[in-house]
Amino acid sequence: MKKNLALVWRRIPQRYRLIGSLCESCNEKFFPKRHFCPKCRRKGKIKDFQFSGKGSVYSYTKVSVAPEGYESMAPYYLAIVKLDEGPLLLAQIVDCEDDEIHIGAKVRKAFRIMNKDGKEGVINYGFKFIIDN
Amino acid sequence: MRRVAVIGIGITKFGEHWEKGFRDLVIEAGKNALEDANVQGEEIDALFVGAMSPGLMVGQEHAAALVADYIGLNPIPATRVEGACASGGLAFRNAYMAVASGMHDIVVAGGAEKMTDLDTAQISTVLGGAGDEEWELFQGATFPAIYALMAKRHMHEYHTREEDMALVSVKNHKHASMNDYAQFQKEITVEEVLESKTVSSPLKLLDCSPITDGAAVVVLAELEKAKKYTDTLIEVIGSGQASGQIALHDRQSITQIDATRVAAEKALKQAKVTHKDIDLVEVHDCFTIAEILALEDLGFFKKGEAVKAIRENQTYYDGSLPVNTSGGLKGCGHPVGATGIKQIVEVAIQLRNQAGKRQVKNAEIGMTHNVGGSGATAVVHILKRIK
Amino acid sequence: MAGICSYGAYVPKYRIKVDEIANVWGEEGERIKNGLGLIEKSVPGIDEDTATMSVESSRIALERYELAFNKSAIANAVFVGSESHPYAVKPTATIVQEALGFSPNVYSADLEFACKAGTTAMIIINSMVDSGKIDFGIAIGSDTSQGRPMDALEYSAGAGSASFLIGKENTIATIVDHYSFSTDTPDFWRRQHAEFPSHGGRFTGQPAYFRHVISATKKLLERTKTTVNDYDYFVFHQPNGKFPQLAAKQLGIPKEKIDLGLVTPYIGNTYSGASMVGLANVLDNCKGNERIFVCSFGSGAGSDAFIIEVNANIRKIRQTEKEYHRLEYYIKRKKYLSYGMYAKHRGKLKGLED
Numbered sequence: 001m002k003k004n005l006a007l008v009w010r011r012i013p014q015r016y017r018l019i020g021s022l023c024e025s026c027n028e029k030f031f032p033k034r035h036f037c038p039k040c041r042r043k044g045k046i047k048d049f050q051f052s053g054k055g056s057v058y059s060y061t062k063v064s065v066a067p068e069g070y071e072s073m074a075p076y077y078l079a080i081v082k083l084d085e086g087p088l089l090l091a092q093i094v095d096c097e098d099d100e101i102h103i104g105a106k107v108r109k110a111f112r113i114m115n116k117d118g119k120e121g122v123i124n125y126g127f128k129f130i131i132d133n
Numbered sequence: 134m135r136r137v138a139v140i141g142i143g144i145t146k147f148g149e150h151w152e153k154g155f156r157d158l159v160i161e162a163g164k165n166a167l168e169d170a171n172v173q174g175e176e177i178d179a180l181f182v183g184a185m186s187p188g189l190m191v192g193q194e195h196a197a198a199l200v201a202d203y204i205g206l207n208p209i210p211a212t213r214v215e216g217a218c219a220s221g222g223l224a225f226r227n228a229y230m231a232v233a234s235g236m237h238d239i240v241v242a243g244g245a246e247k248m249t250d251l252d253t254a255q256i257s258t259v260l261g262g263a264g265d266e267e268w269e270l271f272q273g274a275t276f277p278a279i280y281a282l283m284a285k286r287h288m289h290e291y292h293t294r295e296e297d298m299a300l301v302s303v304k305n306h307k308h309a310s311m312n313d314y315a316q317f318q319k320e321i322t323v324e325e326v327l328e329s330k331t332v333s334s335p336l337k338l339l340d341c342s343p344i345t346d347g348a349a350v351v352v353l354a355e356l357e358k359a360k361k362y363t364d365t366l367i368e369v370i371g372s373g374q375a376s377g378q379i380a381l382h383d384r385q386s387i388t389q390i391d392a393t394r395v396a397a398e399k400a401l402k403q404a405k406v407t408h409k410d411i412d413l414v415e416v417h418d419c420f421t422i423a424e425i426l427a428l429e430d431l432g433f434f435k436k437g438e439a440v441k442a443i444r445e446n447q448t449y450y451d452g453s454l455p456v457n458t459s460g461g462l463k464g465c466g467h468p469v470g471a472t473g474i475k476q477i478v479e480v481a482i483q484l485r486n487q488a489g490k491r492q493v494k495n496a497e498i499g500m501t502h503n504v505g506g507s508g509a510t511a512v513v514h515i516l517k518r519i520k
Numbered sequence: 521m522a523g524i525c526s527y528g529a530y531v532p533k534y535r536i537k538v539d540e541i542a543n544v545w546g547e548e549g550e551r552i553k554n555g556l557g558l559i560e561k562s563v564p565g566i567d568e569d570t571a572t573m574s575v576e577s578s579r580i581a582l583e584r585y586e587l588a589f590n591k592s593a594i595a596n597a598v599f600v601g602s603e604s605h606p607y608a609v610k611p612t613a614t615i616v617q618e619a620l621g622f623s624p625n626v627y628s629a630d631l632e633f634a635c636k637a638g639t640t641a642m643i644i645i646n647s648m649v650d651s652g653k654i655d656f657g658i659a660i661g662s663d664t665s666q667g668r669p670m671d672a673l674e675y676s677a678g679a680g681s682a683s684f685l686i687g688k689e690n691t692i693a694t695i696v697d698h699y700s701f702s703t704d705t706p707d708f709w710r711r712q713h714a715e716f717p718s719h720g721g722r723f724t725g726q727p728a729y730f731r732h733v734i735s736a737t738k739k740l741l742e743r744t745k746t747t748v749n750d751y752d753y754f755v756f757h758q759p760n761g762k763f764p765q766l767a768a769k770q771l772g773i774p775k776e777k778i779d780l781g782l783v784t785p786y787i788g789n790t791y792s793g794a795s796m797v798g799l800a801n802v803l804d805n806c807k808g809n810e811r812i813f814v815c816s817f818g819s820g821a822g823s824d825a826f827i828i829e830v831n832a833n834i835r836k837i838r839q840t841e842k843e844y845h846r847l848e849y850y851i852k853r854k855k856y857l858s859y860g861m862y863a864k865h866r867g868k869l870k871g872l873e874d
Contacts, residue, residue: 011267016619032268050621059289059387061281062334063273067261068254070273072864072872073566078278078333080286080382088382090272090282095533095565097855103289111575111619113567114271123606125571125615126271132844 008124015126018109020087022049031087053109054132055083060093060101069115077101081129092128100131108132134233138359139367139516141170141352142478147466148316150346155191155247156203158348162471163204163243166350171362174204177352178237180211183224183244184470189259191247200243217263218419220244221349221473222374222503222512228353229369229514238355244474245348256344260469263506265380277341277420279381279507281333284422287388288335291437295335298421299326300443302339302463305418308450309460311491316345316466326421340421345466349474351481367481370406370498371515373399379509390508393430397502400513401432404498408433411515412496413455413483415476417504418462427502428456431513455493458483476501477514484518522649523691524828525593525656526837528580529682529800530573531787531850534563536862538675544859545670552675557761561678561788563857564664566865570602571615573681574662577793578620580845581658581683587840588833589690595620597627597645597657601637601792603710603717604663605630616660627654634708635757636818637661638682638792643824645686646695656687663791668716669868676760678788680850682796692834693803693812695826697744701736702822709820719819725763728821733757733767736823737815744827748773751827752810755781755798757817759789780805781812786851792818799828801847808832 011032013019020031024045028037031051037044058080066074077093079101093101094112107129114126143165145158153161159182167174182197193199201211214224221244228242248256261270264279287293303323309315326339359366375395378384384391401407408431416431418424428439433454442448448456459465459479462472480499482488501514537560539549553559564573586592598617605612613628627648631637638661645657662681667674686695707728710717720728733756741747748754754777756764761784768778781798784790790797795816802812808831815825843849863869 008271012618015271016615017621059282059286061278061285061336062331063275063278063281064330064334065253065257065275065277065332066273067270067275068258071254073273076273078272078274078282080282080387090269090274090380090382092273094567095855103285111572111579112565113569113572114273123569123571124271125619128567 005122016111018051018053018127020049020051021046029085029087031083031089051083051085055081055107057093057101057103057105057107058082058088059103079129081107093131094128095130106132135235136356137229137232137353137369138356139351139369139477139481140354140359140362141166141172142481143167143169144314144349144475144478145347146314147345147347147468149249151249153346155187155193155196155245156199158247158346159200159243159245160203162245162348162350163200163241166241166352170352172239172352174206177206177209177239177241179209179231180206180241180243181214181224181227182211183214183220183222183473184246185215185217185220186259186262187247191250206241216510217505218417218469219473219503219505219510219512220470221475222501222514223473223510225351225473225477225514226372226374226512229372232353232355238358240353241350242353242474243348243350244471246468246470247346248344248468249346268380275333277333277336280420280422281336282381283387283426284335287422287425290388293425293440295327296323297440297443298340298425299323301418301421301424302326304449305457305461305464308458308491309464311489312460312465315460315464316343317460317464336420336422342419342462342467345468347466347468347471349471349478351474351477365485366519367484368517368519369514370517371400371404373397373403374512375399376510377508379506381507388426389436390426390430390504390511392508392511393427393502393504394432396511396513397431400515404515406498406515410498411500412498413458413480413493414500414502415457415459415479416461416502418457419467419504421463423504424456424461431502450491450493458488458491458493473503473512476503477516480516484516521694522646522686522688523694524684525687525690525692526581526585526588526685527683527800527803528577528584528845529680529797529847529850530577530580531562531680531847532564532568532573533853533855534565534857534865535560535854536563536857536859540859541675555762556676557765558676558785558788560786561676562680562790563862563865564679568679569606569664570600570604570662571606571612573664573679574600574612574616574660574683575619577662577681578616578658578660578683581685582620584837584841584845585685588836593656593685593687595622595656595658595685596625596654597648598622599629599631599641599644600660600662601631601633601641602662603632603634603637603791604665608712633822634818634820635759635791635794636816636822636824638796639816639824639826642684642686643698643700649686649688655689656685659684659686661792661796663793665789665791666716666866673717673719676789678790680787680790680793680797682793682800684796690833691831692837693828693830696829697740698824698826699736699740699743700822700824701732701739705821707819707821724819728819729759729763729817730767730770732821732823733815733817734770736825737771737813740825740827750811751813752777753781753802753812754778755795755802755812755814757795757815758782758784758798759794761785783847783851797847803830803834804846804848806830806834807838808834
């Protein structure tokens, strides 16, 4: 899965640190970043916002058939996580046993390898979540 | 706006066509459609082709020009339309608008996909591109996973069961078994669905539409002109299209596809009909949960209530609301770009009373519903048989 | 004076038992457990490496600091000591600094000195803070070490990471003095492009580990005119459970002074992390006014010895830290792997892309 380097590199701050956006006009928070507020449009004032990385499971699935580059991690849990600050995002839940995950389970961010570009290419890192019990 | 009718339909068998490539499939469906309409090549004004990703699947971009060339339609304008799995529906809508607007009188709309030239992991990655590459795919999401997240939440909110989803698959396989151009010709049981391999829990292999090669083509004409070609006019009486967030997690609700709701409202309003007037509907059941969501979001049932009708077998071809008589994406197959056009073909077959064993009695008005991605694009059409 | 302002240690969730490995190679598990003084070792998750573990242990250190002192620390130096950097060329440190939000005003680099690169990072950062060059720096010792299949090291090579936030503001412990002792001793090495390390068997003992650890310890005690009795705890590099106990015996240190800092028996040898993870466990149990003697060892070979004096500020950390900040949480949290799963986690299966 040869990926253009810049394609992944330009999202590093968001992926490493959960930097999203805040619209100062309506106080709505966004992850991933938005360049303008879909609600306030031109009246919106967008600035960077650091999410705490705490949230809860909104929905989840155990992925048994994984896409290219993720096969060795399968099966893995993938969840929609509701961040404590409001927005939903999609992330893997790792180090998680079948009886630990349920809708509403508390989770917190972790820093993990997302994929590798073959044996000699770059290693891409990003956020996943772990159960916060 | 001018009135528009479908005057010709053509389709290939859906399935694994090892011996046929992208262009072979389109030529076959195109030839069938043009013969069915009884139009000559020089009478056609324009061509729209829906294809999701021939570039990634067979390395061929510029697909519309290729199709025009190979079905002998040069030098008419040929345009490829892309909206992921809704590409076919969008091609049809563009063809419809081109005729309705008065720009063209006779237009061909086609859809095709050649998927089996890639292996499963590759095709799964390509299809994933219908979602958000940076914030879904990168996280390890697949399309089944995205719909599984909707299914899990739907189960949580509305007590939908895995058995209910299995019923959708069983019904669509039953319909497919009565449809010669469908990929699957075999009936299955609820137990077989539940026991099939888990793809992304709670979705199992038999909850998922297959990987399919196929093409479908229809010919549209201005209504007065259409009368020259056929006695059974299938008029396009409503067309609606809407967009939603590309990523599932950006939506207000993940158990509802807003784009479907808006597209249906628009189409129904234009057609001046209500849900009660619809005799059959072809919905976008890329996964069994998607058929349940579609029936709710199209407005046939309130949220959480579609499963009741499904449990009561009301959605079979002889039920009160026949759904996916073609077999749907699940049973008939899902050659992505072709699906939206196949839905039109199936409704036309039913309205022409040519559906044989799966014929819906006295079918007069039919609806099609085609979705791109996890619901970022939805397109709905309503067709009516007129004398 | 510079000192430790906060700290954190991280160990992955996965373990493999010595018995499980011994079984594969037809060895007697009991004999090996007794010989090495360990029962199991930690194994990284399939998506974990030195960089990810470094981030986790550093996040613990930073969170602890923020909770205890109500302000966040911005580090201007990040040094990662490891012998399993994910890249041969391309720093681990820049990945870590970016994830911690310190870019771009950072002195950063990867260090390698077998198992003592992390403590050497502590000395460098401590000196930078003392010199006034930086306010805060993070020294990390982190490894996902590899043991060649069937080699003795396979039983002990674990995974773990420890991070020390060093600065002048709100120190919880002072580095009173430190001393380093190093010579060219080829007891253990890994050549460029080699997948697994090689070692000198029994040669790793007396001329390597014991000579350096004992010399560094004695010299620092002499220099500071202190004796074993002046310290509450001793932490030594712990390639297995036995070596540090033998070193303590030779130095006349009672068992109870080394037990708290000896965690290898439960998690295996975390290499660059080993003495630092041990120190983290001691700090986790300190209340203030304790004196700790730490001595690392890196093959090749050398030792860094430290005298660390804990102060009452550590109570602020005790009062505000969360359960998952403490090493105990990671030691208790575990899932056992079969040898097959272990081979998959460690990329030891032929024909699979790493």
